[in-house]
Amino acid sequence: GAVVSQHPSRVICKSGTSVKIECRSLDFQATTMFWYRQFPKQSLMLMATSNEGSKATYEQGVEKDKFLINHASLTLSTLTVTSAHPEDSSFYICSAREVSGGAGTDTQYFGPGTRLTVL
């Protein structure tokens, strides 16, 4: 299957700093990537849909000025958590959609995730 990488895998930062997380599709081009957040023992929560060359679409309740998304190329999307606070500590996971060409048969592949701890 297709491979998606994330960097860094783990980050610890002080409150008030900004953290950038990179998501790359390694062996396919992804015009659409997704950013999720997951708290311990809870379900995946979609934060936003990242579209190459256009603005991201944020889910209801997600602050777009706090979670900046840039889809700079067909293989790279970045999520920047600005002025991070302890309540932003979570597991952030990206996924990339591989286009198959058939109607409704695109597949999402997940990156390994980034564990963010804000002190």
Next chain:
Amino acid sequence: QKEVEQNSGPLSVPEGAIASLNCTYSDRGSQSFFWYRQYSGKSPELIMSIYSNGDKEDGRFTAQLNKASQYVSLLIRDSQPSDSATYLCAVGFGNEKLTFGTGTRLTIIP
């Protein structure tokens, strides 16, 4: 609002037995159906996709889709302790974002 329902479990199955995981969805127009496995502390991993009615087999895994009943299932034969994980059902329509269920936690008992 599109919904995907799964029994949260935990579902306990003896080693070597068949584990059966079920999922129902609300949008009758859904076109794509996926099963992801998520180990504790890790990200989801795609294990099966299915797009048409019937069964699709891949090794020990079989996905079953019944669009009339809006039901998709995953069977795991010869269950192993390494199959213990949370299994996420996801449903999609066209190029829209996937809708995920909350997952079923499966435990294989040695």
